[in-house]
Amino acid sequence: MKQTITHGLSLIACVLLVFVVSSCQFLPGGTSTPAPTTSSSTSPPPTETPDLPPSYYDFPEPEAPGISVKANDLAVMDYSNSNLGYFMVKSLKETSSLLRVLIIGPEEEQYNFVLQPNSDFQAFPLPFGNGKYTLGLYENIEGDRYTPVITHNIDVTIIDEFAPFLRSNQYVNFNRSTKAVSIAAQLVAGHDELLGKVEAIYEFVIASLVYDYDLAEAVSQGYIPDLDEVLQRGKGICFDYSALMTAMLRSQGIATKLVIGYAGDVYHAWISVYSDEQGWIRGVIRFDGHQWTLMDPTYTSNSNNPGAGSFIGDGSNYHPLYFF
Numbered sequence: 001m002k003q004t005i006t007h008g009l010s011l012i013a014c015v016l017l018v019f020v021v022s023s024c025q026f027l028p029g030g031t032s033t034p035a036p037t038t039s040s041s042t043s044p045p046p047t048e049t050p051d052l053p054p055s056y057y058d059f060p061e062p063e064a065p066g067i068s069v070k071a072n073d074l075a076v077m078d079y080s081n082s083n084l085g086y087f088m089v090k091s092l093k094e095t096s097s098l099l100r101v102l103i104i105g106p107e108e109e110q111y112n113f114v115l116q117p118n119s120d121f122q123a124f125p126l127p128f129g130n131g132k133y134t135l136g137l138y139e140n141i142e143g144d145r146y147t148p149v150i151t152h153n154i155d156v157t158i159i160d161e162f163a164p165f166l167r168s169n170q171y172v173n174f175n176r177s178t179k180a181v182s183i184a185a186q187l188v189a190g191h192d193e194l195l196g197k198v199e200a201i202y203e204f205v206i207a208s209l210v211y212d213y214d215l216a217e218a219v220s221q222g223y224i225p226d227l228d229e230v231l232q233r234g235k236g237i238c239f240d241y242s243a244l245m246t247a248m249l250r251s252q253g254i255a256t257k258l259v260i261g262y263a264g265d266v267y268h269a270w271i272s273v274y275s276d277e278q279g280w281i282r283g284v285i286r287f288d289g290h291q292w293t294l295m296d297p298t299y300t301s302n303s304n305n306p307g308a309g310s311f312i313g314d315g316s317n318y319h320p321l322y323f324f
Contacts, residue, residue: 057185057251057252057253059166059167059250059251059252059253060084060166060167061167061168061175061176062081062086062088062121062123062167062168062169063080063081063088064076064078064080064088064090064121065078065080065081066078066080067080068080068082068154070135070150070152071150072149072150073092073093074091074092074093074149074150075089075090075091075092075093075137075149075150076089076090076092076121076150077089077135077137077150077152078090078121079135079152079154082126082133082154082156082158083156083157083158083159084158084159084160084163084164084167085125085126085127085158085160085163085164085165085167086123086124086125086126086163086164086167086169087123087124087126087135087154088121088122088123088124089101089115089121089122089124089137090119090120090121090122091115091117091119091137091149093139093149095139097139097140097141098114098139098140098221098222099114099115099117099137099138099139099140099149100112100113100114100115100137100138100140100146101113101114101115101122101124101135101136101137101138102134102135102136102137102138103124103126103127103128103133103134103135104133104134104135104136105126105127105128105129105131105133106128106129106130106131106132106133107128107131109128111125111127111322113170113171114221114222114224115137116170116222116224122170123167123168123169123170124169124170125164125169125324126156126158126164127164127322127323127324129156129158129161130156130157130158131155131156132153132154132155132156133153133154133155133156134151134152134153135151135152135153135154136148136149136150136151136152137149137150137151162255162274165250165255165256165257165274165323166250166253166255167250168247168250169324170224171224171225171239171243171258171324172243172246172247172250172258172324173224173225173226173227173243173247174227174247174250174251178227178228178247178251179227179228179231180227180228180231180244180247180248180251181247181248181251183204183231183248184201184248184249184251184252185251185252187200187201187204187248188200188201188252194254194273194275194276195275197249197252197254198249198254198273201245201248201249201252202245204248205241205244205245205248208231208234209230209234209235209236209240209241209244210234210235211235211236211237212233212235212236212237212240215235215236215237216237219237223239225239225240225243225244227243227244227247230243230244231244238268238269238270239269241269242258242259242269242270242271243258245271246258246271249271249273254273254274255273255274256271256272256273256274257271257272257273257280257323257324258271258323258324259271259272259320259322259323259324260320260321260322260323260324261318261319261320261321261322262318262319262321263318268318270318272320272323
């Protein structure tokens with residue numbers, strides 16, 4: 001008899017407060033719930049970027065070298081690079097059923113993701129630091145009941161605490177052919193200081209996108225931002241904003257976390273960046289000449305309300321739950 005499991009999937013949605021003309025909702029495994037909408041937004045004029053030869057930073061890309069592998073006829077799990085803070089999964093089974101990757105950390109913390117229906121390896125972070133992990137791929141059989149496809153326990157010792165936040169993963173998916181990578185290289189040209197690079201990319205993102213109410217209403221389960229498509233559309237939900245900026249910064253060797261948690265009493269997505277001088281800056285890295293304010297690209301891009309600045313403030317209204 002096949003073993004079955006039932007697990008609840010915590011709702012992660014991101015919406016902004018009523019004085020901000022945007023809202024979005026999604027689950028941290030990709031499960032989505034339609035958000036209320038008031039009107040459809042229109043895309044801004046295409047943002048021009050300098051036609052300069054990009055000077056790419058040689059960022060590391062996830063690999064599945066096949067050194068440490070758990071496999072069966074249904075799936076392959078490659079954890080050869082667990083010491084760099086990630087593992088990779090590929091399904092070998094053709095199925096119309098929902099597949100979920102479940103990560104259980106050393107303190108029983110849990111993250112889950114929807115495995116996208118393709119034949120490629122997909123990268124997932126090991127976000128809980130060192131210790132024993134249980135990794136699994138599960139197939140939905142009915143309602144909220146899942147059966148294991150493949151599971152494995154591993155001991156993880158991460159050799160670089162920043163490694164998971166310098167690489168692509170399923171939520172922040174980029175490579176050397178991604179347009180955002182080329183644009184990031186152009187934008188940071190001439191900037192030597194980290195915050196100058198961050199500011200240049202931040203200003204590009206908030207100028208290039210408007211909030212997509214139609215997508216927020218219709219977003220489907222398992223939605224993952226396609227960064228080139230987001231740039232082409234010129235609009236997105238908060239997941240898109242944050243994933244785009246995170247990818248652009250990581251492509252320049254800047255350790256960046258995509259953060260999901262509460263903004264006030266609702267769920268939202270933003271980013272956090274590491275500085276040698278200040279450590280992990282908890283989202284408060286935008287300087288107006290007097291004080292640091294939260295770098296929330298969705299918020300800044302769409303709010304003309306003077307109350308927004310006081311809400312963002314020093315970041316105390318933001319409470320992170322998940323880091324990708």
